[in-house]
Structure formats: C-alpha cells, structure tokens
Amino acid sequence: MKILIVAETDGGRVSEKTLPAIAFAQQQSPDNFTILAIGENLQCIETLTGYGAQAVLTVNHPALAKPLAERYAPVIAHHARQLGADAIVATTTTFSRDVLARVAGLLDAPMLSDIIALETANGKLVAKRPIYSANLIGTFEVEGSPVVITVRGPAWGKPNPTGAQSPVQSAEAPAAIPQRAEWLGLQGGSGGRPDLTQARVVVSGGRPLKDPETFEKYIGGLADALGGAVGATRAAVDSGIAPNELQVGQTGKTVAPELYIAVAVSGSVQHLAGMKDSKVIVAINTDPEAPIFQVADYGLVADLYQVLPELTELVKNSRA
Amino acid sequence: MKILVSVKRVPDPYAKITPNATGADINRDGLQMAVNPFDEIALEEAIRLKEAGKASEVVAVSIGGAESQEQLRTALAMGADRAILVQTDALLDAPSVAKILAAVYQREQPQLMLMGKQAIDMDENQVGQMLAALLDLPQATFASKITLENGSAIVERETDNGIETLKTPLPAIITADLRLNEPRYVALTGIVRARSKPLETLTPADLGVQVQTRMRLVKVEAPPARKAGKRVSDVHELVRLLREEARVI
Numbered sequence: 030m031k032i033l034i035v036a037e038t039d040g041g042r043v044s045e046k047t048l049p050a051i052a053f054a055q056q057q058s059p060d061n062f063t064i065l066a067i068g069e070n071l072q073c074i075e076t077l078t079g080y081g082a083q084a085v086l087t088v089n090h091p092a093l094a095k096p097l098a099e100r101y102a103p104v105i106a107h108h109a110r111q112l113g114a115d116a117i118v119a120t121t122t123t124f125s126r127d128v129l130a131r132v133a134g135l136l137d138a139p140m141l142s143d144i145i146a147l148e149t150a151n152g153k154l155v156a157k158r159p160i161y162s163a164n165l166i167g168t169f170e171v172e173g174s175p176v177v178i179t180v181r182g183p184a185w186g187k188p189n190p191t192g193a194q195s196p197v198q199s200a201e202a203p204a205a206i207p208q209r210a211e212w213l214g215l216q217g218g219s220g221g222r223p224d225l226t227q228a229r230v231v232v233s234g235g236r237p238l239k240d241p242e243t244f245e246k247y248i249g250g251l252a253d254a255l256g257g258a259v260g261a262t263r264a265a266v267d268s269g270i271a272p273n274e275l276q277v278g279q280t281g282k283t284v285a286p287e288l289y290i291a292v293a294v295s296g297s298v299q300h301l302a303g304m305k306d307s308k309v310i311v312a313i314n315t316d317p318e319a320p321i322f323q324v325a326d327y328g329l330v331a332d333l334y335q336v337l338p339e340l341t342e343l344v345k346n347s348r349a
Numbered sequence: 350m351k352i353l354v355s356v357k358r359v360p361d362p363y364a365k366i367t368p369n370a371t372g373a374d375i376n377r378d379g380l381q382m383a384v385n386p387f388d389e390i391a392l393e394e395a396i397r398l399k400e401a402g403k404a405s406e407v408v409a410v411s412i413g414g415a416e417s418q419e420q421l422r423t424a425l426a427m428g429a430d431r432a433i434l435v436q437t438d439a440l441l442d443a444p445s446v447a448k449i450l451a452a453v454y455q456r457e458q459p460q461l462m463l464m465g466k467q468a469i470d471m472d473e474n475q476v477g478q479m480l481a482a483l484l485d486l487p488q489a490t491f492a493s494k495i496t497l498e499n500g501s502a503i504v505e506r507e508t509d510n511g512i513e514t515l516k517t518p519l520p521a522i523i524t525a526d527l528r529l530n531e532p533r534y535v536a537l538t539g540i541v542r543a544r545s546k547p548l549e550t551l552t553p554a555d556l557g558v559q560v561q562t563r564m565r566l567v568k569v570e571a572p573p574a575r576k577a578g579k580r581v582s583d584v585h586e587l588v589r590l591l592r593e594e595a596r597v598i
C-alpha cells in the first residue's frame with residue numbers, strides 16, 4: 030500500500046498532531062509512505078523527518094498561507110494522483126475533516142473517518158471505527174483505490190524514530206488554486222497549556238462551574254498543578270463558561286490521556302464518546318448515581334467547591 | 350434567494366443503540382427515529398434567514414426509504430416551503446449521497462446549501478465537503494455563526510484551534526455545528542399546516558444518478574466495556590491511589 034500522509038499545518042507551521050498518522054503508516058506500510066506538508070514559508074518540517082518517510086514534500090505558496098479546504102484539497106489531490114497513492118491519510122482533527130473529505134470528493138474516493146484499526150482481507154480494506162457517538166464500533170469493508178482515511182489519534186499513538194532523516198523536497202502546487210473563500214481570522218488558543226489532544230493529563234469541568242472565572246480558578250488551577258490541559262462539556266461551553274475549543278465529546282475533541290479528571294461532569298454518552306479511552310478516569314460529582322461513575326476508575330462523591338482546593342494543594346505538594 | 354437543506358433520518362440522539370442478534374446492524378425494533386440534530390440546526394438557520402427576509406424559499410431534501418417522509422414532514426412543519434424525497438432503499442455510502450445531492454442541487458439551483466456537519470449515526474462528517482468538491486463550490490464547514498451580506502457569507506467556524514472566520518461568495522456549501530442556533534419546537538399547528546405543503550418523490554434514476562456503494566458496514570459490536578472502579582472517601586485517598594496504584598501522578 031502506497032500511503033500519502035497529509036501533515037496538519039496552520040499554513041505556517043507543521044503540527045505534532047500529524048504524528049498518529051505517521052504511526053499508522055509505519056504500521057501499515059513502513060517502507061512506502063510519503064508526507065505532504067502545505068503552507069507558506071512552512072516551519073517545523075523537522076517534526077516529520079525522523080520516521081522513515083520516503084520523502085517529505087513541501088508545497089509553499091502565498092495562496093496557501095491559511096488552511097482553506099478549497100485551496101488545499103486540489104494540491105493534495107494533485108500529489109495523490111502523481112504519486113499513485115492507494116491511501117491518503119491524516120490524523121482526525123477539524124483540519125483533516127474539512128480538507129480530506131473534499132479531497133475524497135475530488136478523487137471520487139470512498140473515505141474512512143476516524144479509524145481505530147485496519148487490515149486487508151481478500152483484497153478489501155477492513156476498518157474499525159466508532160459509530161453512533163462511539164456507543165458502538167463498526168467494521169467497514171471498502172473496495173477500490175485510492176481510499177481517503179483519517180485516523181483517531183489516541184488509537185495509533187506516536188511513531189517510532191528511525192534514526193535516519195527523510196529527504197525534504199519542495200514540490201509544485203497545481204497551476205490553478207481556487208481562491209473564492211478567504212480567511213479572515215482566528216480567535217482562541219490554549220493560553221500556554223498543553224494541547225488538549227496531546228496532553229498526558231486532562232482536567233474537565235461541567236456546567237456547575239458557573240462562570241469563566243470560577244471555571245478557570247478550579248479547573249484551570251488543578252490542571253496547572255498537574256501540568257495538564259483543560260477540557261469542558263458541551264453544557265459548560267454552551268453556557269459560556271469555557272471556550273468552544275475545549276469541548277470534549279462526540280462533537281468536540283477526542284482525548285485519551287493517561288489521566289482524565291472529570292469534575293461536575295454528568296457523563297452523557299456524547300461526552301463519554303470523547304474520553305472513555307483514557308487510561309485512568311477520575312470522577313468528582315455530588316450525585317452518586319451520575320453515569321460518569323460507571324466509567325471512572327476512581328470516583329469521589331463530593332462537592333467540587335469543597336474538595337478541589339485541597340486536591341490541588343495535595344497534587345502540588347506531591348509533585349514538589 | 351433559495352436555500353436547499355438536506356435532512357437525514359437517524360435514531361433519536363437519546364435512544365439506546367445496541368447491536369442486533371446477527372451483529373451485522375443495530376437493533377431497530379421500536380427504535381425512535383428523528384431528524385439528524387445537525388440537519389435540524391441547518392434547517393433552523395435557513396428558516397431564520399427566510400424570516401429575516403434574506404431568503405425567499407427553503408427546500409428540504411432527504412434521501413432514503415419512504416419512511417424518511419416523516420422527517421421531511423417535520424422539516425415542513427418547522428417552516429420549510431417544500432420537500433423532496435429521493436427515494437431509495439439502497440445502502441448508500443457518503444460519495445453516493447453526495448452525488449445524489451449534487452444532482453438535486455443542479456436541478457434546484459439554490460444560492461446556498463445548508464447541511465448538518467455530520468449525521469449522528471455513522472458520524473462520518475464527509476458529505477458536505479464531498480458535495481462542495483463535486484459542484485466545485487467553496488465550503489465553510491462547522492459553522493457556529495453565519496452572516497449574509499452582498500452575495501457573500503461571513504462564517505465563524507468551530508475548529509480545534511478556536512473560532513475561525515472566513516468569507517465566501519455564494520453559492521457555497523455551509524455545514525452546521527451545534528452552536529449555530531437552537532432549533533425551534535414544532536407546534537401542532539405547524540404539523541397540521543405542513544400536510545398541505547408539497548412533498549415530491551424522485552428516484553436516483555430520475556436524477557440520472559447511478560449509485561455504486563463501495564463501503565459497507567459489515568459488523569457492529571459494543572466497544573470493550575470499562576468497568577466501574579472504586580469509590581474513594583476523600584482527596585487524600587484519591588491522591589494516594591493515583592500515585593501508588595495507578596501511578597499517573
């Protein structure tokens with residue numbers, strides 16, 4: 030299988046979010062994968078070069094300074110055709126959902142979104158992926174080539190460094206890049222905390238955290254004591270307590286940290302869809318019947334306002 | 350301005366979904382069905398644009414068996430002006446759905462197509478983007494705010510890195526995220542009134558589309574269950590267990 034990996038970029042920098050896609054390629058086709066990175070004046074290419082890719086292709090063009098699907102998709106489709114790729118692969122993120130599904134449209138290719146396993150049987154690809162809000166795992170058979178694939182980050186992990194360096198080659202953009210949609214701006218940012226999808230520890234808060242200041246004080250405080258990232262439920266986001274990009278769940282991010290601490294989170298199926306593969310789950314909730322306790326390794330029935338300050342202090346001391 | 354909105358029939362988001370006896374599909378006995386929540390949001394947005402005088406007609410389209418009429422009736426009750434059912438019992442993959450929607454789009458020639466960002470059954474999040482590619486139109490996915498002005502749409506999009514704003518000329522494909530709006534409750538009078546609104550039925554062949562499904566769901570299973578762990582009595586015990594037993598801090 031010849032794999033073309035599409036690196037995640039914001040137009041200026043290559044993101045480490047690409048790494049699970051590289052881990053996937055190392056597993057499926059260790060000797061035959063190429064990475065494509067698109068942007069303008071791209072930085073951090075070295076993020077991609079240590080894992081055995083045959084080449085890292087970079088396309089730099091002023092029209093590609095921001096990751097607009099309409100512009101990136103034809104560049105990817107062009108290189109997928111040139112390479113004769115059997116699979117075009119990226120890690121599942123909003124970037125890849127936006128861009129790669131458009132690539133699938135351009136190539137008339139079937140697409141497997143957010144897969145957790147893949148094998149070949151009788152000439153068909155057989156993939157597993159979460160369906161129905163991750164309540165079930167579906168097995169899908171796909172015919173034809175190429176196939177577009179996004180891989181669920183936590184299921185594939187990190188690639189192994191190979192020691193050797195892949196050659197970086199600058200590659201062409203196709204002649205015509207459509208430029209109808211324009212990028213106007215981006216608001217957000219993790220405020221110096223680790224990226225939610227990459228963090229070793231995630232502390233999430235729910236609707237009872239009242240307002241942004243309270244949320245930041247209690248949830249942010251515990252996350253900082255643990256060197257972790259902050260997450261939130263949709264209810265917390267919808268009530269304006271936490272910014273959108275912190276939402277964990279079916280319609281937010283998928284995370285699988287070593288430690289996930291859910292504070293005042295009821296544990297709806299939609300929230301669980303985004304975090305139940307975490308290694309260790311802790312739940313703190315006043316309601317002993319809250320569904321979150323059904324997936325928690327350690328459950329504490331308590332009022333967050335009573336126990337979080339002490340927990341934060343204890344963590345600080347134990348790590349000092 | 351005409352707006353086309355796609356509507357999919359899916360299990361109710363709060364229904365319990367389990368594998369059936371063969372394990373090849375879900376258990377559909379007595380399963381409550383609904384309009385895909387993201388499509389409902391797209392529809393609500395289209396209706397609000399019409400109410401604000403920015404759109405003249407809202408057309409809802411669904412692809413599926415005869416039972417999808419139920420979801421189109423809900424769409425009409427919410428405020429769509431007319432509905433189209435592309436009736437087929439074939440199992441369709443996302444590229445096939447996109448091809449049928451592209452044919453409906455060509456026939457209707459709307460100035461805007463609004464759709465949900467994903468259907469909550471297969472959770473693929475593909476069709477809008479594929480459709481935009483097939484029609485060679487600009488796309489704005491995961492919209493949490495849409496403002497129309499002078500033949501363009503300014504769209505705020507929910508991305509992993511924050512809220513991105515982009516501007517696209519129309520026509521375009523825009524897919525709705527959860528925070529775009531809160532769909533209205535359908536009043537009984539709306540349901541009654543909707544009975545007299547037109548609902549047209551077509552087949553893929555009427556639209557000149559031959560669908561070929563290349564991806565098939567062959568098995569559904571419950572994910573490995575997580576067993577509930579222990580209750581701890583206080584934060585001291587919690588920190589001790591996290592350190593000594595789980596070894597994660």
Ligand SMILES: Cc1cc2nc3c(=O)[nH]c(=O)nc-3n(C[C@H](O)[C@H](O)[C@H](O)COP(=O)(O)OP(=O)(O)OC[C@H]3O[C@@H](n4cnc5c(N)ncnc54)[C@H](O)[C@@H]3O)c2cc1C
Nearest residue numbers: 235236262263264278279280281293295299300315316333
């Ligand atoms: C299509 C769809 C998609 C969705 N996608 C997502 C998603 O991606 N992510 C997501 O999170 N949700 C999602 N939801 C929403 C989801 O169904 C729930 O509504 C939401 O997760 C609930 O958030 P919550 O736990 O913060 O709030 P609540 O359900 O209000 O729960 C609050 C919890 O806090 C506890 N509590 C109250 N006070 C205290 C206190 N002082 N100390 C400790 N505990 C306390 C309560 O016992 C309760 O369990 C989606 C819904 C739909 C329909």
